[in-house]
Amino acid sequence: MYKLSVLLFFISINISFSQTLNEISLREINPNRLLSDEPDYTYFKDISGDLNKFLGNWVFDDGTNRLEINVVKNTQVPDDFNIEVFGNGHRYEDKLTVTYKFYQNSQLIYDIESNTSADYSTSINSNIIQNNQNIIEANSLDTWNIVQFPYYEPVSIANACGRSKIGQLSIVYDSTLVPDNNGNLQSGSLIWILETRDADYTLLTEKCSVSNPIYDDTDFLLPSNIRLLRD
Incomplete structure (x- = not known):
């Protein structure tokens, strides 16, 4: 009986790994189409x-202000929601x-690489890509050049x-030739557009374990509209 159980276990594993993935282009998804809702x-x-x-x-x-960012693409990332709730990672995404x-003034304010906030994730990740929406500063010929991210910053209180x-952070790729810090023309820059709004206090309260929580009402420190050059 034990040998049969072990055999069935390995058969189920093989079937799982051999399952064909249904690939859906990122161009077909939007903020309202959640991976966790897919088969x-x-x-x-x-x-x-x-x-x-x-x-x-x-x-x-x-x-005065200096922002250094690093952008990487992670492929076939298991869906965190399904792993946490259902214990499986059978849905995947590139992001x-x-x-x-x-x-600010040469003083390091934020280093998100080393941030380990448990209550509010300040990591920035997304795969919501959109076609050109006529961003004034960007080349109108660029296509599928906008990625939108949810955005937070560490608390300062x-x-x-x-x-x-x-x-909401929009990062726009612009292929227009622009001068670098040495005056040489380079192709490609990123336009960083940060928009803010008030948070839902009901959701904030649910995350707090104290009876009289304190909220950070200060503005975000990062600039709201800047252009980044390739480093």
């Missing part, structure tokens, strides 16, 4: 390679992850339960 073995895939143009190290520096360091503001 098992769905794969939101960057079939057209649209995310590749965003990859690498980028920097903005105006003498961009952005880490950054932010300085001691013992704060969370921020009272949340953000």
Whole structure:
């Protein structure tokens, strides 16, 4: 009986690994189409390679504020929601992850690479890519050049339960030739557009374990509209 159970276990494993994935292009998804709602073995895939143009190290520096970001593409990432709730990872997706360091007057303010906040994830990741929406600063000939991310920053008030503001970050790839810091023309830059709104206090309260929570009402520190050059 034991041998039969072991045999059936390995057969189920082989069937699981041999299951064909249903690949869906990132161009077909939107913020309202969640991977967790899709059937098992769905794969939101960057079939057209649209995310590749965003990859690498980028920097903005105006003498006071300096933002250094690194963009990587993670492929066939298991859906965290299904792993947490159902204990399986049979849905997958390609996504961009952005880490950054932010300085003001040469002082390091944020290093998201080393942030380990348990209450509010300040990592930036998404695969919601959109076609050109006539961003004024961008080349109108560029296509599938906008990725939208949910955005947070670490709290700046001691013992704060969370921020009272949340953000939506749009990163726009612009192929227009622009001068680098040495005056040489380079192809490609990123436009960083950060929009903020008030958070849902009901959701904030659910995340807090204290009776009279403190919220961080300060504005985000990162600039709202800048252009980053390839580093």
